[in-house]
Amino acid sequence: MIAFLKRWWADCPPYALALFLAVTPAWAVQPDEMLTDPVLESRAREISRDIRCPVCQGETIDDSNAPISRDLRLIIRERLVAGDSDAEVVDYIVARYGEGVLFNPPAEGANLVLWLAGPALLLAGIAVALAAGRRRVAPDVVLTTEEESRLKEILKE
The missing domain is CATH 1.10.8.640 (Cytochrome C biogenesis protein)
Structure with missing residues (x-):
């Protein structure tokens, strides 16, 4: 260098x-x-x-x-x-x-809404993401007879 x-x-x-x-x-x-x-x-x-x-x-x-x-x-x-x-x-x-x-207005009165809006939106976003993750359901998969027999063979071993 x-x-x-x-x-x-x-x-x-x-x-x-x-x-x-x-x-x-x-x-x-x-x-x-x-x-x-x-x-x-x-x-x-x-x-x-x-x-x-x-x-x-x-x-x-x-x-x-x-x-x-x-x-x-x-x-x-x-x-x-x-x-x-x-x-x-x-x-x-x-x-x-x-x-x-002021670069850092006091956290009181109407400014309190501004101070709390960021953390509140962050928590709301996390809650939405968790709810969406829990609702995700595995799709129903139908196996063919050939796949079912192969699966049974694998599970027996």
């Missing part, structure tokens, strides 16, 4: 290395958004890992370049600087944008 990598590295064109370096993940958080206090910045990053971009839906606000994500990152940092706890910051964002911005 190492010999392969050495050979590949020697034959590798320069633009291939640039391509691999360009594929590395980039954070959308801009330097002008970062807080000078490392503790507050760490808290802000922790909170924003659980907040979904309202536009992108599959990305955190730290990963998204959408303007709304930038606004949410700034709001989180402003609230932390103002002295809010992590829970208060999340509650503030949920109050403004709804529970749809």
Whole structure:
């Protein structure tokens, strides 16, 4: 394996290395958004890992370049600087944008249906599969007289 990598590295064109370096993940958080206090910045990053971009839906606000994500990152940092706890910051964002911005919404109220639907459907599928397996009946097979005599010979031996 190492010999392969050495050979590949020697034959590798320069633009291939640039391509691999360009594929590395980039954070959308801009330097002008970062807080000078490392503790507050760490808290802000922790909170924003659980907040979904309202536009992108599959990305955190730290990963998204959408303007709304930038606004949410700034709001989180402003609230932390103002002295809010992590829970208060999340509650503030949920109050403004709804529970749809949370990657892990709480399992209560209407969300409880969503949390329980997956396991309930899994159990229902297993029950249907078991019921279908039990209903399966071996088909009636009628043996010819020649087959019956051969079967009797085999069973006598």
